[in-house]
Amino acid sequence: MAGEPLSSSSLVVVDGKIDRIVQGFIAVPVDARLVDLRNKTVMPGLIDCHVHLEWEQSRNSYNERYTLNEPDIAFRAAVYARRTLNAGFTTVRDLGGTGVNIALRNAINSGWAVGPRIITAGRALSITGGHADNTTGAKWDLFDPPGPELGIADGPDECREAVRTQVKRGADCIKVCATGGVLSLARDGRLPHYSSDELETIVKTARDLGVDVAAHAHGDEGMRRAVEAGVVTIEHGSYMSESTMDAMIAHGTWYVPTLTAGHAVSDSAQYARNFFPETVRVKALGVGRQIQTTAGLAYKKGVKIVFGTDAGVFPHGRNSLEFVYMEQAGMKNSDILRAATIDAATMLKIRDRTGSLEAGKLADIIAVDGDPLSDIRAMLNVVFVMKGGEQIR
Numbered sequence: 001m002a003g004e005p006l007s008s009s010s011l012v013v014v015d016g017k018i019d020r021i022v023q024g025f026i027a028v029p030v031d032a033r034l035v036d037l038r039n040k041t042v043m044p045g046l047i048d049c050h051v052h053l054e055w056e057q058s059r060n061s062y063n064e065r066y067t068l069n070e071p072d073i074a075f076r077a078a079v080y081a082r083r084t085l086n087a088g089f090t091t092v093r094d095l096g097g098t099g100v101n102i103a104l105r106n107a108i109n110s111g112w113a114v115g116p117r118i119i120t121a122g123r124a125l126s127i128t129g130g131h132a133d134n135t136t137g138a139k140w141d142l143f144d145p146p147g148p149e150l151g152i153a154d155g156p157d158e159c160r161e162a163v164r165t166q167v168k169r170g171a172d173c174i175k176v177c178a179t180g181g182v183l184s185l186a187r188d189g190r191l192p193h194y195s196s197d198e199l200e201t202i203v204k205t206a207r208d209l210g211v212d213v214a215a216h217a218h219g220d221e222g223m224r225r226a227v228e229a230g231v232v233t234i235e236h237g238s239y240m241s242e243s244t245m246d247a248m249i250a251h252g253t254w255y256v257p258t259l260t261a262g263h264a265v266s267d268s269a270q271y272a273r274n275f276f277p278e279t280v281r282v283k284a285l286g287v288g289r290q291i292q293t294t295a296g297l298a299y300k301k302g303v304k305i306v307f308g309t310d311a312g313v314f315p316h317g318r319n320s321l322e323f324v325y326m327e328q329a330g331m332k333n334s335d336i337l338r339a340a341t342i343d344a345a346t347m348l349k350i351r352d353r354t355g356s357l358e359a360g361k362l363a364d365i366i367a368v369d370g371d372p373l374s375d376i377r378a379m380l381n382v383v384f385v386m387k388g389g390e391q392i393r
């Protein structure tokens with residue numbers, strides 16, 4: 001997707017990388033294997049910039065935090081990772097779990113598990129009682145108060161310690177919950193949760209250690225503080241104002257709308273009885289429509305958008321629904337496809353390895369029926385997946 005689409009071309013893959021791209025169909029050497037995709041649309045492997053491979057939302061999710069151990073989470077995560085790869089997503093950014101996501105990344109890289117290439121934040125950072133504080137709503141003396149080691153940090157000193165701890169444990173990036181959220185049991189989803197000096201400390205500490213910061217944010221004030229502090233991405237951005245959009249353009253901040261998750265929680269809140277606790281249900285109603293409206297306005301204004309779904313909030317493997325919602329938000333098909341390939345790779349700073357079909361890059365290749373430039377729903381039917389030269393399906 002780096003340039004104009006090609007027709008009648010041959011990709012030569014050697015040792016897991018694209019060796020060359022040749023115009024027309026070439027004779028197959030006797031020691032080579034032919035994969036004939038001439039009636040398909042061939043594309044770079046897809047990139048989802050916001051997933052949670054450790055879990056999948058269900059009626060039992062709020063009880064499972066008390067019943068599942070990390071080995072239980074790990075076995076499920078391996079299944080979710082495989083589903084994600086089968087759907088054509090060869091690279092993902094996992095934005096928060098228990099730390100099992102780090103182990104899963106290592107297992108996939110070592111060949112012990114099958115899944116996408118993972119860039120992970122480890123545990124998300126949150127204030128006490130914030131979006132990533134899983135002890136909220138629990139009996140007061142059931143857990144010891146979580147601290148920076150578990151990502152719960154208050155004040156600049158604890159924020160600095162929390163960042164360093166996640167990087168020490170192997171995180172590739174940092175996620176901070178700059179505002180409340182929808183699915184957490186805290187009653188607010190829009191109020192700011194970190195002060196400017198705390199956010200600046202998180203970003204500066206992360207930069208010193210060579211990693212970027214993603215900011216979960218629904219409310220505008222927390223979002224604006226995060227942008228001014230220098231985060232690389234805003235996740236969700238539900239109630240983003242035009243002035244914050246202007247700030248994002250000025251700072252070069254990327255936007256990850258996660259439209260599929262917004263619609264999923266709104267639908268569950270409206271149509272599935274007792275799916276959510278009442279505190280969550282109230283927040284979830286209408287958030288899908290709100291995020292989609294915001295994404296459309298941000299796109300028209302010129303905010304840089306990359307593809308991210310928040311998979312786990314809805315079933316893994318259905319990530320491609322985001323393509324349809326992005327089109328409904330008013331994005332051009334070509335820009336949507338770039339958002340899930342070369343633009344995502346640019347934001348993640350892996351453009352030298354993946355994100356486009358070019359000689360020297362990893363052979364992350366997918367194929368779909370139909371032409372997604374004319375009908376984005378073609379992305380719902382991925383029929384071929386190769387990751388690093390290995391044919392997955």
